[in-house]
Amino acid sequence: MQQEENRSLDSWTDSEDSRTASTASLVQQQLKSTPIRSGSRVGPGLLLFPGTAQRADQRRAAKEHQLQKSVSNANAEQDASLNRRKANSIRSFRRPPLWQPPAIKAEAEESLKEEQEEQQVAxxxxxxxxxxxxxxxxxxxxxxxxxxxxxxxxxxxxxxxxxxxxxxxxxxxxxxxxxxxxxxxxxPMVISMDRNKLVWNTSFPSLTVCPHKRIDDIKLEDYIEAHSEKFEDEDDKEFFRDFIIKLASLTYDNLETLPLNKSYGIDSSDYLSLLYELKWPFEPEISSGAAVKMFIYETQTEFGICHSVNSLVARYNTYKYWRSGDWSLLDHGDRVTVHPLDGEIYAQIINLSTAYDVYFHGAGDVPSISKQRYTFPESDYTTVELIALEIYTNEDARAFNTKQRKCRFQYEADEMQTVPIYSFGLCLSECRMFFALRVCGCVPHFYRNICKYTLLLSLSVRNGRRLPICGLEGIGCLVKIKREIISLKSDKYKINCNCLSNCDDSNFFVQSYRSRVWFLGANLQWGIIDYPKMQLRRDVLxxxxxxxxxxxxxxxxxxxxxxxxxxxxxxxxxxxxxxxxxxx
Structure with missing residues (x-):
């Protein structure tokens, strides 16, 4: 009997031990199998919200503490079962190996539920x-x-x-x-002064001479005889003579002097060709003391048919160049320059044979109607003495665009419409031309009326549109806005020429001039007697x-x-x- 009771006690104790051991092993397996998610511990949290990471750390520490507590409770129960096996002899029965105490199972379910919630909000x-x-x-x-x-x-x-x-x-x-x-x-540029006058050369003054007599009387009479059907009587012929003479001398200053009552059957597009057909043969001669030979070229200006000396742009405004439709660059040679060691150098034009107007300007520019002009009679020998102020641009400035250096070189003629080169005076002339076109719908006859480019489907096409020439009605419109055209300033119209100065430019000012009667006709002599002691230089700053x-x-x-x-x-x-x- 005693032996049976001992066997029953041993069986109960073995069953209790197996239950406790299985419980401890399951808890340890749950602890080992609980993964530490990659999103639960990646860093200290967001930069400006560190509390998120701290709360995650607190929940994870509490979970680990509960699991460790469960393991320690299971080990304590196992030790107690060993002690009871020695003290008790009551028969025990085996429980299923997967059976878990209710408390351990509830803790595992609660841990799994928290893990699922964290996965949802992670x-x-x-x-x-x-x-x-x-x-x-x-x-x-x-x-x-x-x-x-x-x-x-x-x-x-x-x-x-x-x-x-x-x-x-x-x-x-x-x-x-x-x-x-x-x-x-x-x-980015700065203009400084250079006083080392013995190092650099000075450009010789360029000028444009515009004779007062433009029409040859003999050619005019021949034209009247050849077109006698256009005139009613002698008074009509006399009115035509006055019309042609004023048309040849037409400029913005004297627009109102042109008779606007009759056109004599002459289309406005033929004005320029008719004036060149009837022009007076003005053929002055030039001589100079400079080492380089000077040339005089016929040119068309805002003052009519004139002649320019020592100019690099005059040939682009000749009637022959316009009529040929040419846009190529011409070889003018180098500009004439002088040095203080050369002494006093003069140039003179002889055999003028008529009164004339003179405009002094740089070699890379043209006369402007807004600048001063000098008028001399046909019987005087005139000597003009000038002073020069030049500005040149350093070669390093070529790497900058035009807006940065606020000037243009002669080859930067992308925005020019009537000539293939750039000049400040030519830019102003084009600005006046297009302003007249915008207001009156036509341009004066002394401009080139063919644009270099025209827009076709947003593309620039070479040799584009032909501009209409102002007739009598158009000239009447120009009379109303001539002040705005000359000054390029208006309160009524918006005028934006966007003309920049020449990067290499020469400015000349008349210091003194003297005239005396000369029996051989009108002669003009000009030159520099006082060389500039200062030169302006545009450098990169x-x-x-x-x-x-x-x-x-x-x-x-x-x-x-x-x-x-x-x-x-x-x-x-x-x-x-x-x-x-x-x-x-």
Whole structure:
């Protein structure tokens, strides 16, 4: 009997031991099989919201503590069962091996439920990786101040304070950099004075002579006889003579003097060809003491048919060049220059045979109606003494655009419509021409009426439209706006010529002139007796290298970073970001 009771007690104890051992093993397996999710522990949390990561750490620590407590309770029960096996002899029965105490099962279900809830509110894997990547970048960045946005131990107020400091630094950098770039775009050049007069040469003054007599009387009479059917009587012929003479001398100053009552059957498009058919043969001769020979060219100006000396642009305004439809560049040779060691150098025009107007200008320019002109009679020998002021541009300035240097070289003629080269005077002439076209619908006959380009389907087509020539009605319209045309200023109309000065320019001013009666006819002598002691020079003051140095100094002053810091940013957010986000 005693032996049976001992066997029953041993059986009960073995069953209790197996139950306790199975419970401990299940708890340990649950502890081992509980995964630590990649999204639950990726870093200290978002930069400005560190509480999210702290709450996740607290829940994970509580779960681990419960599991460890369960394991320790199971071990304690196992030790108690060993002691009871020695003390008790009651028969026991075996329980199923998968049976769990109700308390352990409830704890496991509660842990599984919390895990599912955390999975529902946990961020996406890519978002968590991106969060960890940004924190890693801030902690390892070489830019000053970024490390304090992700440093451990700082509260929310401290992070916001450092974030504000960084924003102020970035705003200062952007604001001052914009000013620097604006300065580089608008005024990178400086005009300085050069007083070393023995080093550079001075351009010899160019001039344009416009004779008062434009029509040959013999040719005019022949034309009247050949077209006698156009005239009613002798008075009509006399009115025609007056009309042709005033048409040949027509300019913006005397538009109102032209008779507008009768056109005599002459179409406005034939005005210029008729004037060249009837023009008086003005053939002056020129001589100079310069080493380079000077040439005199016939040219069409806003004052009619004139002649220019030592000009690089006069031949582009000849009637022959216009009629041929040519747009090619012409060889004028070099401009005539003189040196202080050459002494006093004069040039003279002889055999003028008529009264004339004179306009002094640079070799790369044309006479302008807004500038002063000098009138001399046909019986005087006139000597004019001039002073010069020149400005030239350094070769380094060619790398800048026209808006930056605020001048144009002769080859920069993209916006010119009637000539293949650029000149400040030619640009003003075109501006007056197109202003007249816009207001009156026609252009005066002393302009080239064929545009170089025309717009066709948003493309520039060479040798474009032909502009209408102003007839009597159009000239009457020009009379009303002639002040606006001459000054290119108007309160009623918007005028924007966009004409820049010549980069290499010469300005001449009449210092003195004297005239005396000369029995051989009108002669004109001009030259420089007092060489300029100063020359203006356009140099580069603020280059692109200066812009880089200035902006780099601002970035280094406010953020303490360099070019390698920007390389680091590019590396982090390209190669390293792709590797962290898409590679395991």
């Amino acid at each position: 961020p996406l894997p890519y978002l968590a990786k991106l969060q960890a990547f940004i924190i890693e970048f801030l902690q390892g960045s070489s830019i000053h101040g970024f490390i304090y946005l992700a440093k451990f131990g700082l509260n929310f107020l401290e992070r916001m304070l450092w974030f504000a400091f960084i924003c102020v630094a970035l705003f200062s950098i952007i604001s001052l950099s914009q000013r620097t770039w604006q300065r580089f775009q608008t005024s 603020f280059s692109f290298a200066d812009v880089l140095v200035y902006i780099g100094g601002l970035v280094g002053f406010f953020l303490g970073c360099s070019a390698l810091s920007f390389t680091e940013i590019i590396y982090f957010f390209t190669a390293r970001l792709v590797r962290r986000m898409f590679c395991n």
